[in-house]
Amino acid sequence: MNPFRSALAIDDDPATLALIRSLLEKGGYRFLEESDSMRAMARIEQERPDLILLDIMMPGIDGLQLCRMIRERQEFDRCKVVIVTAKPYEYDRQRAIQFGADAYFTKPITPGTFLESLEQVFLDAMQLRFWGVRGTLPVPGPESVRYGGNTNCITLHLTKGPFFIFDAGSGIRNLSDHLLASRTFPIAAKILISHPHWDHINGLPFFVPLYMKGNEFEICCVTQHGVSTRQMISDQMDGVYFPIKIKEFSARVYFRDLQEECWDVGHGATVSTLLLNHPGACLGYRIDYGGRKVAYVTDQELYPADHPHHHPMQEQKLLRFLDGVDVAILDATYSEAEVRQKRGWGHSSARQAAGLAHQAGVKTLCLHHHDPDQTDDQIAAKLAEAEAHLAALRSSTRCLAPAEGESLTV
Secondary structure, three states: OOOOOEEEEEOOOHHHHHHHHHHHHHOOOEEEEEOOHHHHHHHHHHHOOOEEEEOOOOOOOOHHHHHHHHHOOHHHOOOEEEEEEOOOOHHHHHHHHHOOOOEEEEOOOOHHHHHHHHHHHHHOOEEEEEEEOEOOOOOOOHHHOOOOOOEOEEEEEEOOOOEEEEOOOOOHHHHHHHHHHHOOOOOEEEEEOOOOOHHHHOOHHHOHHHHOOOOEEEEEEEOEOOEOHHHHHHHHOOOOOOOOOHHHOOOEEEEEEEOOOEEEEEOOEEEEEEEOOOOOOOEEEEEEEOOEEEEEEOOOOOOOOOOOOOOHHHHHHHHHHHOOOOEEEEEOOEOHHHHHHOOOOOOOEHHHHHHHHHHHOOOEEEEEOEOOOOOHHHHHHHHHHHHHHHHHOOOOOEEEOOOOOOEEEO
């Protein structure tokens, strides 16, 4: 952490100011405080802080008004403005971002993560975290300790933009436990389902934030030949298969049907989709934000050029979709030996993923959707196979096999 940063907290609550002071001074910040919002602009002009923390509910001038006043002054463009408030409402969050806030934190402050969250504001980074990296079905046991045994679930957090959850396999239960433990409420997120095969949706009914009032989720998926996203999720939670129905969700839950498209989700972020080569309808996703790109393309079968099912136009669309992305999370279900025996199953090898990433100029490749029969050692061997192929190509693409629980900053 940069010890030369200065921070000005504007809040009429002495207890909050004392807590923020202790945390920021411990982190090396030069700390300043102001309890009177009417004097706040004069203090800002005098001190020129790197970081301003604003409460909303203050007498005189409230925090949102102050935020707008700060952003109307060009000399404060490089200053980071963070709202720290007891107001948990999505309306106020959206209003703050519209007025130019860089982040919106709700009270009570969580001391263990507060400094790290502020650092992410300065980076304005995209933060990936892996909650489940397997495909097909969960595999607990001693041979899945290193990489984890849960199925597909990855989160992408943007400092200003939406919170994305890619797929809702059994790994989403780990995410649920994390959110409950960190008291990260209310939650507003977009759940981007690639397709409704069991390993991509079977954890959704166990995602506790769906049953909590005040949270807001948009569940997005490709339609299945006329079957809507809402219908797919509702059918999964039919009383025959699961004792709780979607009408029990207490959060605001919306459903969005997707095809190949691109939509602006606000705050400088866009979501693009691409139909993939997999049984049934299946989508890949790409998030563009602040000049950076993250792609999630799992459950995709790549055929070699000499295979009768090779489709050059589809391959070119995929390469354009992945062109120059910073991080690509790609289907790497099989080893090279395995994929030769499993053509037509809708998945690819780690070596094929590496070749695709190299062709597209991907900066970092993350191998994903590991076969349930593979041990930790076999996944490590797939990683070595992909790295060897990239080395032979003299590629600049970095290759990783992220484990359950790992994070990656973009």
